[in-house]
Amino acid sequence: VQLVESGGGLVKPGGSLRLSCAASGFSFSNTWMSWVRQAPGKGLEWVGRVKSKSDGGTTDYAAPVKGRFSISRDDSKNTLYLQINSLKTEDTAVYYCATVAGKFGYWGQGTLVTVSS
Amino acid sequence: QSVLTQSPSLSGAPGQRVTISCTGSTSNIGAGYDVHWYQQLPGTAPKLLIYGNDNRPSGVPVRFSGSKSGTSASLAISGLQAEDEADYYCQSYDSSLSGYVFGPGTKVTVL
Numbered sequence: 304v305q306l307v308e309s310g311g312g313l314v315k316p317g318g319s320l321r322l323s324c325a326a327s328g329f330s331f332s333n334t335w336m337s338w339v340r341q342a343p344g345k346g347l348e349w350v351g352r353v354k355s356k357s358d359g360g361t362t363d364y365a366a367p368v369k370g371r372f373s374i375s376r377d378d379s380k381n382t383l384y385l386q387i388n389s390l391k392t393e394d395t396a397v398y399y400c401a402t403v404a405g406k407f408g409y410w411g412q413g414t415l416v417t418v419s420s
Numbered sequence: 421q422s423v424l425t426q427s428p429s430l431s432g433a434p435g436q437r438v439t440i441s442c443t444g445s446t447s448n449i450g451a452g453y454d455v456h457w458y459q460q461l462p463g464t465a466p467k468l469l470i471y472g473n474d475n476r477p478s479g480v481p482v483r484f485s486g487s488k489s490g491t492s493a494s495l496a497i498s499g500l501q502a503e504d505e506a507d508y509y510c511q512s513y514d515s516s517l518s519g520y521v522f523g524p525g526t527k528v529t530v531l
Contacts (some may be wrong), residue, residue, distance in 0.1 A: 326514075337520070346422070347458070347466060347509055349520040365519050399465055403520070404515065406471040408458040413465055 304328040304409045306400050311414030318390050324383040324400030324411055332378040333357065337403040338385045340396040341413075349372075350385070350395075352403055355406075390418045423448060424510055424523035431529040432500045440495045442525045446487075448521060450491035453513040457471030457486055459493045462505045469508070470495060497528070505530045 310322040322334070334360040335358070338350040341353040351372045362374050371384040383400050425443045430440040442455060449455055457470040468477055470486035473493065485500045493512075497504055510523040 326495040346507075346525040347511075347521065352520070360440075363519060366517070369453070405454055407458070407466070407507060407520075408468055408471075408477075408509070410465040 304402070305309050306402075306409060306411035308398065308400055308411045308414040311398065311416045313417045313419065314390050315388060315420055316392060317417055319386070319388045320390065320416060322387070322400075322414055322416070323399055324385075326381045326400075327389075328385065329402070329409075330378075331381040333386065335403045336374075336376060336383045336408060338354040338372075338383075339399045339401055339410075340394075341399070342393070342396040350398070353383070367370060374386050387416070390416075394416050423514055423517065423521050424512065424525045426508075426510060426523040428524070429527040429529065431531050432497075433531045434493045434500055434502060436500045437496060437498045438500055438528065439497075440508050440510075441530070442493045442523050443515075444493075444512060444521075446491060446493050447516040448513035448514040449488065450492060451515055453515075455486070455488050456511045457484075458511065460509065466509065475499045494523070499529075500530055501507045504528060510520075522523070523527050 305327045307325045317350045337352040351374045375384045399413045400411045401407040458466040459469045460466040473484045473488040507525045509525045514521045
């Protein structure tokens with residue numbers, strides 16, 4: 304199992320960014336996927352989840368990001384996405400993608416998003 | 421503010437047994453949702469350590485064990501080793517929040 308995130312970087316407040324997570328080594332299309340973030344020196348925070356298409360493909364989000372973050376998946380490319388809009392300084396964090404089945408079984412190495420003017 | 425609470429830190433000598441507690445409520449652990457534990461070594465991604473309250477994934481040493489009772493759960497490390505120095509997080513699901521929740525983490529220091 305391998306999860307590789309990309310797309311992080313330095314963004315100004317109010318800006319947007321799209322993160323990607325390339326998956327391999329497992330049946331991506333049948334797996335629920337999630338994003339978890341970790342602000343510098345802080346703990347883990349669940350961001351959101353997308354179910355497999357066979358389970359409806361629906362998304363759920365944590366309250367702090369609802370309406371600004373959007374998770375999608377492209378099963379043909381084995382890739383998970385996180386679209387982040389209206390970025391705030393408090394969104395500065397390492398963003399991890401992870402497989403989710405109650406537990407977060409496999410994690411990527413993370414991609415750093417820094418929001419600063 | 422996390423809905424799951426953990427002690428911020430604890431320490432122990434090599435070979436000692438240490439226990440990390442995770443306290444929740446009737447909308448998460450007490451509602452019957454499983455508790456999972458993660459180990460995060462410095463500068464690395466979290467790794468699943470215990471799942472389903474008391475199960476170890478393949479490759480996790482037997483000195484790590486988990487338990488759950490009521491609205492709380494615990495992670496025990498028997499025979500503490502230097503490489504166990506890390507942050508440990510508990511995680512569950514919360515029905516009131518309709519989402520996954522993590523504890524704030526416990527930093528374990530090996531003396």
